[in-house]
Amino acid sequence: MPPLEELILAGSSSGPFMLHWRVNGLSMAMLLASALYAPRYFNEVVAASWRRKVGFWLLLGLLTASLSLIWLAADLLLIYIGLEVMGLTAVGLMLLPGQAEARRAGLRYLLLSLLGSLAFLLGVALLWGFWGRLDLAGLAQSVEPGLPLSMTMALISAGLLLKAAVFPLHAWLTPVHAAAWIPVSALHAGLVIKASFFVLLQLWLLLLPDAASAAGLMGALASAAVVWGAVMAWRAEQLKEVVAWSTVSQLGYLLLAFPLLIGTASAVQELAWEGVWLQLAAHSLAKAAMFMAAGNLLMATGETQVRGLTGASRRFPLALLSFGLAAISLVGMPPSLGFVAKWQLLHAALLGAQWVWVAVLGVGTLLSAAYVFRVFRYSFVEEGPVRDYYPVPWVMDGVALVLALAALLLGLMAQWPLMLVRSGGGA
Numbered sequence: 001m002p003p004l005e006e007l008i009l010a011g012s013s014s015g016p017f018m019l020h021w022r023v024n025g026l027s028m029a030m031l032l033a034s035a036l037y038a039p040r041y042f043n044e045v046v047a048a049s050w051r052r053k054v055g056f057w058l059l060l061g062l063l064t065a066s067l068s069l070i071w072l073a074a075d076l077l078l079i080y081i082g083l084e085v086m087g088l089t090a091v092g093l094m095l096l097p098g099q100a101e102a103r104r105a106g107l108r109y110l111l112l113s114l115l116g117s118l119a120f121l122l123g124v125a126l127l128w129g130f131w132g133r134l135d136l137a138g139l140a141q142s143v144e145p146g147l148p149l150s151m152t153m154a155l156i157s158a159g160l161l162l163k164a165a166v167f168p169l170h171a172w173l174t175p176v177h178a179a180a181w182i183p184v185s186a187l188h189a190g191l192v193i194k195a196s197f198f199v200l201l202q203l204w205l206l207l208l209p210d211a212a213s214a215a216g217l218m219g220a221l222a223s224a225a226v227v228w229g230a231v232m233a234w235r236a237e238q239l240k241e242v243v244a245w246s247t248v249s250q251l252g253y254l255l256l257a258f259p260l261l262i263g264t265a266s267a268v269q270e271l272a273w274e275g276v277w278l279q280l281a282a283h284s285l286a287k288a289a290m291f292m293a294a295g296n297l298l299m300a301t302g303e304t305q306v307r308g309l310t311g312a313s314r315r316f317p318l319a320l321l322s323f324g325l326a327a328i329s330l331v332g333m334p335p336s337l338g339f340v341a342k343w344q345l346l347h348a349a350l351l352g353a354q355w356v357w358v359a360v361l362g363v364g365t366l367l368s369a370a371y372v373f374r375v376f377r378y379s380f381v382e383e384g385p386v387r388d389y390y391p392v393p394w395v396m397d398g399v400a401l402v403l404a405l406a407a408l409l410l411g412l413m414a415q416w417p418l419m420l421v422r423s424g425g426g427a
Contacts, residue, residue, distance in 0.1 A: 026281055027067050030190050030288055033399050035060065037292055038183040040393040045299050046181060052096050056184075059096075062089045063187065070195045076124050076134040079199055083120065087113040087163065090192050093184045094176050102179035105172075112162060112172050116196075119159030126152040140206045153208055157200060164196035166255065167225035170248045174232075177244035182295030185240070189247045190288040194280055197254055201276070204258060212263030219259035223360045225252030230367030234374060238304050239294050242371060243287070249364065250283050250330060253345065256357055260348045268352040274418055275344030281417065282337035282407055286329040289403035293323035296392045296400060312379040315389055318397045320379055325404035327372040329411070332365050337410040337417065 042053055062085060069082035091113065095106040128134055130152070131142045143149055158169075165173040173193075177185045208214060229249025236242045260272035296319040301308055312320055329338035342361060349357040410417055 026284060027071065027191050028064070030284060030403075031060065031064055031187070033288065033403055034183045034187050037186070037396055037399040040395050041181065041183055041295065044393055044396075045295070046097070052098070055096055056093065056181075059089050059092045060187075063093070063192075067191060067195060070199065074136050076127065076136070076139075080117075080121060080124060083163070083196070083199070084117055086192060086195060087117060090188055093187070094180050096184070097179060097181060099179065101175075105175040105179045109172050109176050116159040116162035119155045119162070121159075123152045123154075123156035123159065126155070136202070136206055143207050145210075149207065153203070153214075156203060160196045160200040161221075164193045164200070164251065165248060166197075166251055167221060167228055167248060170225075170229075173248060174241055174244045177247075177291075178238060178240055182291055182298075185244075185295075186288040186291040189244075189291060190284040193247070193251065194254075194284060197251070197280075201257055201261075205261065208262065210263055212259075215258040215262035218255055219357060222252040222255030222258075223356070225249060225255060226360055226364040227252075227367065230364060230371060234367065234371040236371075237306060239298060239306050239309070239375070240291075240304070242306060242375060243290050243294050246290070246330060246368070246371065247287060249368065250287070252360070253279050253342065253364065254283070256345055256349075256360070259354065259357065260345065260352065264348075264352050264354075268348045271344050271348035271351065275341050275348060278337060278341035278344060278414075278417060282329050282341050282410070285403050285407040285410075286326040286336075286338060289322055289326040289400050289407060290330065292396065292400035292403065293319050293326060296396050297323070299396075300390055300392050302390070306375055306378055309375065309379045310381045310383070313376075314382065316392065318401065319392060320376075322397065322400040322404045324372075324376070325401075325408050327375075329404075329407035331368040331372060332361075335411045336408045337414065338407065340411050340414040340418075 038056065042056075066082045066085035066089060070079060070086065073079045073082060088110075091106055091110045094109055095102060124134065126148065127139065127143075130148045131139060133139060133142060162169040177188070180188070204211070204215075226249050229245050229247070229252065233242050233245035233249060236245055254276060257272060257276040261269050261276070264272070297309060297312055297316060298304060300316045300319060301312060303309065329336035332338045332342040342365070346358060346361050349355070349361065
């Protein structure tokens with residue numbers, strides 16, 4: 001495998017088969033899935049006005065454009081523009097319900113997102129001030145280790161970690177998802193927070209390829225995120241909060257990229273590189289499916305609490321099946337794509353004798369299983385109060401099931417996504 005710096009630079013250029021294009025393709029597929037899910041959700045669940053529907057589609061178009069710019073840009077100024085448009089669009093989508101809870105959560109998200117943007121922009125300004133350029137290829141050749149670079153990357157990293165809701169900068173995430181529409185939550189968890197991680201990893205590999213100590217600090221954040229997010233998901237009473245806290249935990253696995261890719265042997269880097277990108281794809285598909293399946297269960301039962309799912313296994317088997325298939329990938333059970341991704345990360349940690357990350361992967365898997373099985377524990381309880389149930393439109397069930405099956409079955413065809421990742425830096 002070529003050096004990671006070459007892979008990133010190749011992905012930022014105009015080569016024929018670039019990993020960045022493939023990430024963009026995954027984004028387009030998920031945006032299409034949300035576009036299929038949203039109309040029936042608006043009509044059947046929230047009875048959205050035509051103005052809010054139009055606002056959703058306009059903001060969805062802006063989100064598509066901004067994500068494409070982030071995935072494909074090779075200049076920090078363009079990346080900053082993409083992040084800003086994406087952030088403002090995400091806030092707009094979160095505010096669409098119009099309720100007081102949504103307004104409070106959305107405005108909080110806006111303030112923290114702008115704070116993250118300010119830190120990122122200050123870091124970009126320092127890069128320009130010290131080295132006089134913002135193109136990624138030029139910066140990779142121009143920057144030199146030292147205090148200026150450390151200050152710059154500290155600001156950029158803080159801003160992007162805040163935007164990505166990485167522990168301990170995650171406080172805004174759960175309230176936002178609790179108030180947001182289901183298709184918006186699916187897009188946000190599946191794509192929006194991944195964009196900030198994508199930029200952060202790209203910049204570290206280009207500008208801090210040997211910063212092993214700093215990468216170890218990121219690994220510590222990853223460990224805390226995996227454990228804390230899973231524990232909070234297990235304790236959460238609301239179904240949407242369970243899925244939102246799960247996002248905090250699963251992001252920790254992506255952060256393991258830093259200690260496994262920076263300052264390690266090439267064989268470790270190759271395995272970690274594959275594992276990280278497979279984990280990104282697996283989590284995006286599974287988390288979108290899980291949010292949609294949770295939304296279907298909430299619509300069908302009229303309940304928001306996990307305890308309110310009694311009898312769901314008999315009355316709504318398809319929605320629960322979609323939730324369960326997505327959970328298989330999130331937990332990392334075979335034969336899912338999540339299993340292949342975490343196996344690659346585990347193999348990389350074992351090969352590099354980084355036993356702490358081995359333990360994190362093991363503990364995280366057990367904790368993930370705990371909060372998932374807690375949902376199923378209540379779903380399979382047949383005794384409970386008699387309620388009125390509402391049928392879920394087949395389109396809503398179908399979209400969630402297709403995404404969940406994709407997260408599962410891609411693990412059985414893992415050689416194909418692995419081939420795409422391995423050729424991602426090809427020229």
